[in-house]
Amino acid sequence: MPKAKQSYELLHESYKARRAPWPDVLMAQRFYLGLRIEQVANLVMYRESDVAIRGMLLTGGLTIPPSPINGGHIDAVPKPR
DSSP states (O other), X not given: OHHHHHHHHHHHHHHXXXXXXXXXXXXXXXXXXXXXXXXXXXXXXXXXXXXXXXXXXXXXXXXXXXXXXXXXXXXXXXXXX
């Protein structure tokens, strides 16, 4: 992450001094921002898991629970046998 940021900053300074083409600067910026997005997503996932584990909170309480009777059970069909 620090190397990607440093690379982008160096290319940006080189562009200002007319030593690097603009597409190279954009590619470095895109790579750096992609890493930042991935880092933020990983941090969010880590924090959610940490809160769920430490607080022993109910997670997924708004999802529909699975049916208690599967298709092969005797009470799964409405007509008597």
